[in-house]
Amino acid sequence: MESAGFSRSNPYYIVKQGKVNELATASDSYRLQLLREVAGTRVYDEKKQESLELLTSSKDKNKKCEEFIKIITNRLKELEAETNELKEYQRLDKDKRALEYSLAEHELNEVTKQSNKLNEDRHNLNNNSQKVTADFAKVQGDIATYSAEKRRLEARFKGLREEKETLEFERSSLMERRSNLKVMIEDLNSEVEKEKNARADASNELTEIRAEIENKEKELNELKPKLAELTENELKLQTKIRVTEAHIKELMGKQQFKDENEKNAVLDKEHERLRKQKDDTKERLDQFKKSLEEMDEELEMLTNKVNTKYRVELSRLKDHISNGNQTMTDKRRDYENTIAKKLDSSRQSTSIRDQINQTEQEIATYEDQLRRCSNRGAYNGMVGVKKIVEELKRNPRNTQEKNGVEGYYGTVMELFEVPAHFYQAIEVTAGNRLFAHVVKDDTVAQYLLKKFNDHNYPGEPVFMPLNRLNPGPEKELPNENRSEVRPLIELLDFDAAHEKVFRLIFGSTALIRKMDPNVTRILKNHGFDCITMDGTQVSLRGTMTGGYLDPKKIKLDIYNNIREQKKQKEQLDRSLKESEEKTANLMKEADEFRKLLDDTEHDVRVVRMEYQEMYEKNRRATERIGELHRAKQPRETEIKRFENLIDEVTKKMQFNRSLRQNPFQGALSSEENEQVKELQKAMHDDTENLRKVVEKRTRVEKDKNQVENMLSSHLYRVRDNLQANTDDIGVSQKRDDLSAETAELILVNKRHTFFEFYQILPN
Numbered sequence: 001m002e003s004a005g006f007s008r009s010n011p012y013y014i015v016k017q018g019k020v021n022e023l024a025t026a027s028d029s030y031r032l033q034l035l036r037e038v039a040g041t042r043v044y045d046e047k048k049q050e051s052l053e054l055l056t057s058s059k060d061k062n063k064k065c066e067e068f069i070k071i072i073t074n075r076l077k078e079l080e081a082e083t084n085e086l087k088e089y090q091r092l093d094k095d096k097r098a099l100e101y102s103l104a105e106h107e108l109n110e111v112t113k114q115s116n117k118l119n120e121d122r123h124n125l126n127n128n129s130q131k132v133t134a135d136f137a138k139v140q141g142d143i144a145t146y147s148a149e150k151r152r153l154e155a156r157f158k159g160l161r162e163e164k165e166t167l168e169f170e171r172s173s174l175m176e177r178r179s180n181l182k183v184m185i186e187d188l189n190s191e192v193e194k195e196k197n198a199r200a201d202a203s204n205e206l207t208e209i210r211a212e213i214e215n216k217e218k219e220l221n222e223l224k225p226k227l228a229e230l231t232e233n234e235l236k237l238q239t240k241i242r243v244t245e246a247h248i249k250e251l252m253g254k255q256q257f258k259d260e261n262e263k264n265a266v267l268d269k270e271h272e273r274l275r276k277q278k279d280d281t282k283e284r285l286d287q288f289k290k291s292l293e294e295m296d297e298e299l300e301m302l303t304n305k306v307n308t309k310y311r312v313e314l315s316r317l318k319d320h321i322s323n324g325n326q327t328m329t330d331k332r333r334d335y336e337n338t339i340a341k342k343l344d345s346s347r348q349s350t351s352i353r354d355q356i357n358q359t360e361q362e363i364a365t366y367e368d369q370l371r372r373c374s375n376r377g378a379y380n381g382m383v384g385v386k387k388i389v390e391e392l393k394r395n396p397r398n399t400q401e402k403n404g405v406e407g408y409y410g411t412v413m414e415l416f417e418v419p420a421h422f423y424q425a426i427e428v429t430a431g432n433r434l435f436a437h438v439v440k441d442d443t444v445a446q447y448l449l450k451k452f453n454d455h456n457y458p459g460e461p462v463f464m465p466l467n468r469l470n471p472g473p474e475k476e477l478p479n480e481n482r483s484e485v486r487p488l489i490e491l492l493d494f495d496a497a498h499e500k501v502f503r504l505i506f507g508s509t510a511l512i513r514k515m516d517p518n519v520t521r522i523l524k525n526h527g528f529d530c531i532t533m534d535g536t537q538v539s540l541r542g543t544m545t546g547g548y549l550d551p552k553k554i555k556l557d558i559y560n561n562i563r564e565q566k567k568q569k570e571q572l573d574r575s576l577k578e579s580e581e582k583t584a585n586l587m588k589e590a591d592e593f594r595k596l597l598d599d600t601e602h603d604v605r606v607v608r609m610e611y612q613e614m615y616e617k618n619r620r621a622t623e624r625i626g627e628l629h630r631a632k633q634p635r636e637t638e639i640k641r642f643e644n645l646i647d648e649v650t651k652k653m654q655f656n657r658s659l660r661q662n663p664f665q666g667a668l669s670s671e672e673n674e675q676v677k678e679l680q681k682a683m684h685d686d687t688e689n690l691r692k693v694v695e696k697r698t699r700v701e702k703d704k705n706q707v708e709n710m711l712s713s714h715l716y717r718v719r720d721n722l723q724a725n726t727d728d729i730g731v732s733q734k735r736d737d738l739s740a741e742t743a744e745l746i747l748v749n750k751r752h753t754f755f756e757f758y759q760i761l762p763n
Contacts, residue, residue, distance in 0.1 A: 123514065126514065126534075127514075129534075158354065205718075206719065209715060209718050209719045210719060212715060213711060213715045213719060216707050216710055216711050216715060217711065219707055220704060220707045220708065220711070223700055223703055223704040223707065224633070224704065226700050227697065227700045227701055227704050228636070228637075230693055230696055230697035230700055231637055231640065231697055232640055233693050233697075234690060234693045234694055234697055235640055235641050235644040236644060237686050237689055237690040237693060238644070238690060239644040239645070239647060239648040240686050241683055241686045241687060241690060242648055243648050243651050243652065244679050244682055244683040244686065245683060271653060271657070274649050274652050274653045275653065277649050278646055278649040278650065278653070281642050281645050281646050281649065282642075282646060284642055285639060285642040285643065285646065288635055288638055288639050288642065289639060291635060292632065292635050292636065292639065295628050295631065295632055295635070296632075298624075298628060299625060299628045299629070299632070302621045302624055302625050302628070303625060305618075305621055306618060306621050306622055306625065310614060310617060310618040310621065311618075313614050314611065314614055314615060314618065317607055317610055317611040317614060318611065320607050321604055321607050321608060321611060324600055324603055324604035324607060325604065327600050328597060328600050328601060328604065331593055331596050331597040331600060332597060334593050335590055335593040335594055335597055338586055338589050338590040338593055339590050341586050342583055342586040342587055342590060345579055345582050345583040345586055346583055348579050349576060349579040349580055349583060352572055352575050352576045352579055353576065355572050356569060356572045356573065356576065359565050359568055359569045359572060360569065362561075362565045363562055363565045363566060363569065366558050366559075366561045366562045366565065367562060369553075369558050370555060370558045370559060370562065373553035373555060373558070374432075374435070374555060375432050375435075376459070377459050377460035378432040378435040378459070378460065378462065379435060379459065380457070380458045380459025380460075381435065381452075381457075381459035381460045381461030381462065382411055382435040382437070382459070382461065383457075383459065384452050384455065384457030384458070384459050384461060385408075385437050385448055385452060385461050387455075387457070388448060388451045388452060388455065388457075389404070389405060389408050389448070392404055392405045393405050400447060403443075403444065403447075404444055404447050404448060404451075406440075407439050407440030407441065407443075407444035408437065408439055408440075408444060408448065409438040409439065409440070409498065410437070410438060411434065411435055411436065411437055411438070412430065412433055412434050412435070412436050412438060412464070412501060412505065413430075413434040413435070413555070413556060413559050414559075414563075415438060415494055415495065415498050415501070416492045416493060416494040416498075416502065417492070417493045417494075418491055418492050418493065418556070419491070420557065420560070421533065422491050422511075422533070423554050423556040423557050424533065424534055424535040424554060425488065425511055425531045425532065425533055425534075425535055426488070426491070426492075426506075426556060427535070427554060427555055427556050428531060428535040428537055429488060429505065429506055429509045429529075429531055429537070430505050430506070432462070433462070433464075433505055434555060434556070435462065436462040436463065436464045437461060437462065437463050437464065438464050438466065438498060438501050439463055439464070439465050439466070440465070440466060440467070441465050441466065441467040441468075442463075442465040442467060442468055444465065445463035445465045448461075448463070449461065449463065464501055464504075466497075466498070466500055466501070469500040469501065469504055470500075470504075471500055471503035471504040471507055472507075474503065474507065475487075475507060475508060475526065475527055475528065476526075477510060477523075477526065477528070478522055478523070478525075478526050484512055484513050484516070484519060485510050485511070485512050485519065485523065486510065486511045487506075487507075487509075487510055487511075488506045488509040488510060488511050488531065489502055489503060489506040489507050489509075491511070492506065508527060508528055508529055509528065509529045509530075509531055510523050510528040510529070510530055510531070511531055511532070511533070512530050512531070512532055513532070513533075514532060515530070515532060515536060515538065520538050524538075630708060
């Protein structure tokens with residue numbers, strides 16, 4: 001019961017609801033199984049089953065042990081047989097080794113002899129190999145040089161081809177410009193020749209016209225005094241006739257008066273009328289005289305302007321225009337020459353850029369070769385530190401960065417120079433230390449290493465701070481075989497400030513001609529490693545390294561090529577800078593010439609406008625002078641008429657005054673009748689003379705008017721037109737244009753001759 005979970009100390013149990021009903025309704029087999037479990041018989045059944053299983057397992061193990069015993073028994077029999085065989089083998093092997101020792105000793109003697117012979121042959125082969133290696137290195141160097149030269153020539157050829165294409169385009173433009181210039185020059189020559197002929201014809205015709213004008217003016221000058229004299233005579237006769245007529249009327253008028261008072265009243269009234277007429281006539285005479293004086297002043301002023309101011313100013317402006325045209329021609333030629341120089345300088349700059357690109361490609365090729373033949377970690381470390389130093393050089397922001405730049409001296413292989421035939425020995429001795437960075441002290445090294453790690457650059461940079469290096473005491477070579485041995489450090493050319501670095505790397509190595517055991521042993525005793533020209537090395541530890549190195553993979557040779565290419569690039573950069581500065585200066589100079597040319601053209605245009613304006617003023621003044629001359633004669637005639645009229649009125653007033661003073665008479669006296677007859681006879685004579693004078697004055701005036709009309713309406717205009725044609729500045733302008741176009745054509749021809757050189761280049 002206890003095995004079933006019932007306790008004797010606790011007879012009370014709680015049964016779950018439904019369990020009693022489940023037991024009452026269960027099957028007989030289930031109740032039997034439950035009773036067995038309660039009675040504990042199941043435990044014995046389980047233990048019985050386990051015992052049976054153990055019994056079966058023991059029987060199986062017993063069978064296996066019997067089989068192992070059989071196997072071991074068989075193996076013991078085999079081992080006993082093998083033991084017997086081993087004993088026999090050991091006996092036979094002992095005899096075999098005795099025989100082999102005898103044979104080996106005999107063969108050793110033979111091999112020693114052959115080895116000595118082979119060593120001698122090897123020494124000879126080494127000498128031949130060194131010679132062949134040197135020749136091969138020389139050939140490789142020549143191949144590299146020729147390859148670089150080939151690439152440079154190909155780049156140069158490419159640049160020349162591109163330049164040729166550019167020049168071909170410019171040449172075609174110049175050819176077109178030259179054709180246009182030829183056509184323009186031909187047209188200008190034709191126009192200038194026509195203008196020249198027309199100008200000569202105009203000059204000849206102007207001479208004829210001037211001669212004809214001179215004759216007409218002479219004739220006019222002869223007619224003017226005659227006309228003035230006849231006009232004056234006419235006016236005098238008219239005045240005399242009117243005065244006589246007035247006297248007759250006044251004498252005849254005495255018969256009309258009734259008494260003295262009426263006579264005096266009429267005479268006073270007539271006297272007052274004559275006085276007013278005289279005053280009005282004087283006033284008009286004064287106006288005409290004033291007008292004539294103004295015309296004389298204007299005529300004198302215009303004559304002075306035409307003869308002095310306008311003529312001088314026109315001459316000055318014409319000279320200014322001519323000088324300006326010549327200046328424009330010179331400036332245009334200077335401008336074209338400067339532009340041509342600028343184009344040449346630009347092409348030179350383009351050529352230099354092509355060379356720089358080619359040099360950069362060469363540097364990239366050599367750097368790639370150096371990367372492929374170098375330890376990746378050391379090379380990447382060197383590249384990373386170089387980038388950091390270049391970045392700090394461009395913009396040092398604080399003292400620490402400045403000290404980092406100043407305290408960095410470069411890699412080991414940048415700090416020395418050595419003849420090329422020692423490259424192998426130097427490279428084998430230094431190894432990856434060629435990529436080590438030499439710095440001033442450990443502070444600089446720590447700072448650069450920190451920046452390297454901050455940038456997360458690949459590689460493993462190695463620093464050699466000078467304050468931490470301790471190469472030890474300087475070693476001296478033994479006196480024996482001094483001619484065969486040379487300290488490796490003596491071959492290097494370096495700055496004394498970096499001596500610690502090179503003593504540490506090369507101070508314990510000696511260069512020997514060949515591997516001589518006696519020499520190497522003596523050098524080892526003095527603390528020196530040995531190395532030959534071909535890079536075969538024997539260290540103090542007794543190991544021999546080195547041997548043949550591919551000349552293409554000698555890092556020092558590659559770096560020397562990089563250094564030479566960088567020097568060439570620096571020189572090309574300086575040349576490019578000078579060429580670009582020259583191009584900029586030429587462009588600035590061309591802009592100045594262009595500005596001067598534009599300013600001169602503007603000045604010439606302004607002066608031309610001033611010339612045209614001044615010419616127009618001179619023309620208007622000349623026309624005004626002619627108008628004044630033509631208007632002056634009538635005014636002078638009017639003045640004389642007014643003067644005669646005043647004389648006439650004055651005489652009438654005098655006669656009137658004498659009549660008033662005489663006593664009144666109702667009829668004419670005999671004397672007065674005689675006087676009237678005389679006056680009538682004189683008036684008749686004067687009238688006849690006046691008719692003759694008027695006829696003569698009319699003829700002279702008609703001739704004068706014809707001459708004046710001929711001069712004013714034809715000859716003066718023809719003279720002015722011809723003078724304008726001869727003084728036309730357009731002819732000078734065309735001549736200046738012709739000179740400028742001819743100068744440009746000469747320059748274009750020079751440029752075209754220069755381009756002929758590029759025709760030899762293949763396409």
